[in-house]
Amino acid sequence: MKHLISAGDLGRDDALLILDTAEELARVSERSIKKLPTLRGRTVVNLFFEDSTRTRISFEAAAKRLSADVINFSAKGSSVSKGESLKDTALTLEAMGADAVVIRHSASGAPHRLATWVRGSVVNAGDGTHEHPTQALLDAFSMRRRMGRLEGLKVAVVGDVLHSRVARSNVLLLSTLGAEVTLVAPPTLLPVAVENWPCQVSYDLDAVLPKSDVVMMLRVQLERQNAAFFPSAREYSRRYGLDRQRFAKLHDDAIVMHPGPMNRGMEISAEVADSPRSTIVEQVGNGVTVRMAVLYLLLGGAIGGEVK
Amino acid sequence: MIIRNARILGGDPVDLRIDNGLIAEIGPGLGGETVFDADGLLALPGLVDLHTHLREPGREDAETVETGTQAAARGGYTAVHAMANTSPVADTAGVVEQVWRLGQEYGHCDVQPVGAVTSGLEGRQLAELGAMADSAARVRVFSDDGKCVSDAVLMRRALEYVKAFDGVVAQHAQEPRLTEGAQLNEGEVSGRLGLAGWPAVAEEAIIARDCLLAAHVGSRLHVCHVSTAGSVEIIRWAKSKGWDVTAEVTPHHLLLTDACAESSPVGPYNPIYKVNPPLRTAEDVRALREALADGTIDCVATDHAPHPVEDKETEWAAAAMGMIGLETALSAVQEAMVETGLLDWAAVADRMSCRPARIGRLSGHGQPLRVGSAANVTLYDPSVRAPVDPGAMVSKSRNTPYEGMTLPGRVVATFLRGRPTVLEGKVV
Helix, strand or coil: CCCECCHHHCCHHHHHHHHHHHHHHHHHHCCCCCCCCCCCCCEEEEEECCCCHHHHHHHHHHHHHCCCEEEEEECCCCHHHHCCCHHHHHHHHHHCCCCEEEEEECCCCHHHHHHCCCCCEEEEEEECCCECHHHHHHHHHHHHHHHCCCCCCEEEEECCCCCCHHHHHHHHHHHHCCCEEEEECCHHHCCCCHHHCCCEEECCHHHHHHHCCEEEECCCCHHHHHHCCCCCHHHHHHHHCECHHHHCCCCCCCEEECCCCCCECCCECHHHHCCCCECHHHHHHHHHHHHHHHHHHHHHCCCCCCCC | CEEEEEEECCCCEEEEEEECCEEEEEECCCCCCEEEECCCCEEEECEEEEEECCCCCCCCCCCCHHHHHHHHHHCCEEEEEECCCCCCCCCCHHHHHHHHHHHHHHCCCEEEECECCEHHHCCCCECCHHHHHHCCCCCCEECCCCCCCCCHHHHHHHHHHHHHHCCEEEECCCCCHHHCCCCEECCHHHHHHCCCEECHHHHHHHHHHHHHHHHHHCCCEEECCCCCHHHHHHHHHHHHCCCCEEEEECHHHHHCCHHHHCCCCCCCCCHHHCCCCCCCCHHHHHHHHHHHHHCCCCEECCCECCCCHHHCCCCHHHCCCCECCCCCHHHHHHHHHHCCCCCCHHHHHHHHHHHHHHHCCCCCCCCCCCCCCECCEEEEEEEEEEECCHHHCCCCCCCCCCCCCEEEEEEEEEEECCEEEEECCEEC
16 A cells, blocks of 8 residues: 555555554554664655644654654745745755655545655545544544444544534544444534435434443634534534533443543543543554554565564 | 538538638638548637636636646637636736736637626625626626625615626525535435535525516526536526526536535545536436526536635545536536437537626627638537546646546637637647
8 A cells, every 4th residue: 555545445445454563563653762763764754734742742643653754844834825826836845855745634535645646655634524544443443442442332423423523534434444333413513415425413412321332522713613513612512522420321331432532521521531431642652652563564664574 | 721521500511710719601612721621520710718817816726727728729719708706806907907917828728717706705785786897807707706795785786886897797696595515416415424414495596686686686697516406497487587687607517516525436525526616416407407508507617616626635524615617517418408309509608608708798709600700710620539647638637527438529629810729639
C-alpha cells in the first residue's frame, strides 16, 4: 500500500498488520529511550491546512520516534494564505523531496487530489467531513487493548455523524474487523442513505447503551444549532449526551471513548470523561503508536516485514 | 453550389442545391459545382443551443465569443443562446447588443443573447427586459442562469411582463437555502464522500412553484437543465394540464452520474465532474432519457460552461462548477439516446434543432431540411468511435467530463446559411 487515504482501502489483513505492528512498537514507547533508527534520512511533511495541534504533534512525535526528518507546514502565515493553490504547494513539497505527506484539510477529498500531484506517500490526517483513518486505527487499537478483541464487539458511535470524519472511518474499519457498529444521532445529523452503510442506525441512545461494549462519543459543534440541526445545546445534551445516569445503563466492562477535543457538559459529562472506564487519555498515547506503525509500513518496511 | 450525397435524417443519399443561403433544390444527381461531397454522411438541420456560456465580456480567459462559437460550429451548431451571467451582466440593451454584434462579426454561428431577468442577477429588481427585447439583439429568452429567481413575486412579475413581447423566462431551478454550500447530489455518494448534499427537492420545489405561477398568469416558462426524475414528473404533470412549460436537459445529465465523483478515469474527487445542477443518480438518468424520448423534456441544451484549468485543478469544494459541452453534445446524445434505441435521427433533429429554435423564437434556424429552408446543415458521421481528446478541442477551456471515455460520431462539416463554418472537422 502506498497511501493511507481511506479506512475503506484497508483489507482485514492490512488493518490487522497495522494494529499488530503498533503493538510491537508500543513496547518501544515504554522504554526510556523511545527512538528507533528505521526512517533515518526520510522526510515526513506535516501539511496542515486546519488548526489541529493534537493530530499534528501526534504525527510529529511518531515520525521523530522513527528518526525521520519532520517538516511542519501550516497554512497560516505561509504561501497558502497568500493564495497559493494546493497543487503548487504539493509541487513545492515534491521538489523538496518529501517521502510522505501527512495532510489535514478542510475540503473532503483533498488527500486524493494531493496524491495525484506528489510521488511520495499521502497520509490522510482528516479531510473535511470525509475521513480520518488513523483516528479509526487508534480507536480500534485502543478497543482491542481494553476489550481483548474486535470481532463481535458492539460499538455505539454517538453524535454528529453527518459532519464526522471519525464516524466514517470508524464504520469502515470496524466493519472490516468484524465489530458491529451502531450509529446513534438525531435524524438531522445522519447522512442521507446511511441505511446502506455497513452498520446499524438508531435515534435512541437509551435503547442502544445496554447492548454496547464500547460507546464512542463524537464532538458536536455548537454552531450546528444555528443551522437548525438541533434546537439547543441543552436539548441535545438531554437526548444524546452521556451523563452519569446514562453511563449507569452500560454493563460493567463497557468502555467510553472520545476522539477529542471534548465539549464537557455537552456530549459528555466531566465525571464520565474522567472515569476509569474512559479511554480518552489512552487514545492520545495510542495515537502516536499507531501513527508510527502507519509511517513505518508505508515508508520503511515492506508489508509483512519484521520490526527490528 | 451543391452538397452531394447527404442522407437527410438518415434517408437515401441526395444532393442539396444552395442559393443565397437557402436550400433551392433537393434530389439525386443535381447538376452544378460541388462544394462538398458528403459521401453518405448523415445530414441534420444545423443544431441550436438554448444554453451556452460564452464568458465574454468579463472572463475572456475562459472563453470568448470567437472561441465559443468556433466550438459551437465544430459541434454542429449554427446558433447558440449566450447566457447573461457575464461581467458586466447582460442586463441592458448595450451589453446584449455587444454580444450579438461580436457573434455577427466572427460569423462561426449566430449568437442570440439571453437577457438577465433581474439587474445584476441579484434577484431584487427586474432588468429592463423590454429594452433588451427591442434592441438589435431582439432578446426573447430571459434568464438569471447560475442563480435562481427564487423570489416568488419577482418570478411572477417576470413571467407576466415578458408576455408583451412573446418572451420566455428560463429558470435555473435551485432553492437557495436548501443548497447552501452544496457540492454533490445528496444521496449515497455524497454521504460516503462527505460532500455537502445537493437535494433533488431543491430543484423540484422551484419547478413546481414556477409551473403553477406560469399557469396562473398564463405565461411561458422554460426550465433549464432538468436533472432529476422528480422534476420530470412535475413537468409531465404541468404539460398534461396544457400549460406552456418547456424544458431542457444537458448531454452530461443524460450520460454521467454522481458516481463519477467517487470513481472515474481521472480519479476520485476530480472536480471536472462538479457542475450545477449536480450529476444525479442512474435512476435520474433513466428518467431523463425517457422524458427526452417521449417529449416531456423538449430539447437538449449544452450548458457549455468553460473554466480555466486553475479553477478545476483544486480540491472539490474550491473548484468552479460547470463543464464544456458544445463539441461533444451530438456524440453524447448519440451514445445516450440513439445507441440505446430511444431516439432516431429525425427525433434528434427535433430535440437539438427544431424545438430549441422554436422555444427561443429564433427564425431562420431549426427548419427541416427541405426546399425553401435556410441552408443550415450539419453533416455527421455516426459510424466512427474515438476517445475524447480535450487537447483537440477549439474551446479556450479544457474542462470536458469525457476525458478517458470513447464516444461515437464526428461532425464532419457545418454550413451556416450555405457557408461552410467547419470542413473535415476543422473550423473554416
